[in-house]
Amino acid sequence: MPELPEVETIVRGLRQGSDEVPPLPGYHIRGVEVGWPRHIAEPSPKALKRRIKGQRIVGVRRRGKYLVFPLDKDTLMIHLKMSGDLSMAPASAERGPYDHTVFVLDEGWELRFSDARKFGKVFLVEDPQTVLQKLGPEPLDDSFTPEVLADCMRGRSRAIKPLLLEQSFVAGIGNIYADEALHRAGIHPLTPTDQLDSAEIQSLHRGIQEALQQGIERNGASIDWVYRGGDFQNHFRVYGREGEPCPVCKTPIKKIVVSQRGTHFCPRCQPEGESK
DNA sequence: CACGAGACCTGTTCGC
DNA sequence: TGCGAACAGGTCTCGT
Numbered sequence: 001m002p003e004l005p006e007v008e009t010i011v012r013g014l015r016q017g018s019d020e021v022p023p024l025p026g027y028h029i030r031g032v033e034v035g036w037p038r039h040i041a042e043p044s045p046k047a048l049k050r051r052i053k054g055q056r057i058v059g060v061r062r063r064g065k066y067l068v069f070p071l072d073k074d075t076l077m078i079h080l081k082m083s084g085d086l087s088m089a090p091a092s093a094e095r096g097p098y099d100h101t102v103f104v105l106d107e108g109w110e111l112r113f114s115d116a117r118k119f120g121k122v123f124l125v126e127d128p129q130t131v132l133q134k135l136g137p138e139p140l141d142d143s144f145t146p147e148v149l150a151d152c153m154r155g156r157s158r159a160i161k162p163l164l165l166e167q168s169f170v171a172g173i174g175n176i177y178a179d180e181a182l183h184r185a186g187i188h189p190l191t192p193t194d195q196l197d198s199a200e201i202q203s204l205h206r207g208i209q210e211a212l213q214q215g216i217e218r219n220g221a222s223i224d225w226v227y228r229g230g231d232f233q234n235h236f237r238v239y240g241r242e243g244e245p246c247p248v249c250k251t252p253i254k255k256i257v258v259s260q261r262g263t264h265f266c267p268r269c270q271p272e273g274e275s276k
Numbered sequence: 277c278a279c280g281a282g283a284c285c286t287g288t289t290c291g292c
Numbered sequence: 293t294g295c296g297a298a299c300a301g302g303t304c305t306c307g308t
Binding site for chain 1: 277278279280281284285286287288
């Protein structure tokens with residue numbers, strides 16, 4: 001699915017518009033077409049349609065992997081999970097086969113939530129905190145310092161990679177950027193978190209920020225059939241590169257399974273059980 | 277609290 | 293060429 005950089009790319013696109021589509025903020029929502037009721041997490045599809053009608057979209061933000069749309073009265077939030085995508089389109093344009101939820105706007109525009117695997121979720125709530133509360137710090141905020149990361153890690157003994165995937169630990173990191181961050185930091189994915197010294201925590205902090213920032217600069221990654229325009233996939237150092245040379249030391253990249261997720265690393269740059 | 281397995285879904289790719 | 297298995301950017305829930 002889209003991770004933080006992909007969601008950020010979508011948010012910026014909706015906020016700014018393009019040659020083809022206008023910016024989203026300012027439009028009113030005239031109605032919602034729900035083609036897959038389970039897309040709607042909260043409230044019921046019926047209540048969503050009733051409550052959202054007529055509300056104006058005030059802005060477009062991101063928190064972790066959630067897209068957040070403050071409205072007049074409520075807040076609309078969307079999580080794209082594995083295969084979701086959001087786009088502005090003229091109502092006259094043919095719908096795609098996976099456009100399961102469509103927000104009908106003014107002036108003949110639509111906001112379309114396409115989602116082949118149907119894991120995505122739509123929330124309409126009064127208080128966004130009820131959904132976002134559980135998230136850890138935003139890794140690209142100024143307030144996310146190495147000390148904050150160290151605090152989050154304190155008392156945790158589990159392997160670092162599955163911890164990075166936990167959204168209550170740090171928000172927005174997914175499977176790709178976890179592997180990319182750990183490679184930049186020179187840390188083996190199975191390293192017990194409490195074995196990392198402060199220099200390694202610094203490296204990890206830098207690795208996380210660099211991987212995410214570079215992802216955003218490249219407009220995210222486009223892999224499989226979910227193409228969003230980004231090309232960070234051509235700059236992966238380890239993800240999806242099993243057997244290929246590490247860009248730093250040329251050692252073949254290894255792939256293992258950690259917490260049921262494919263995990264890629266360089267055995268030389270990220271030695272196991274290394275203690276510095 | 278940590279961890280694994282299973283669930284939720286569909287499309288693509290891999291191996292025989 | 294064809295077919296089933298494995299796998300995919302996420303997260304929740306349940307059991308040990």
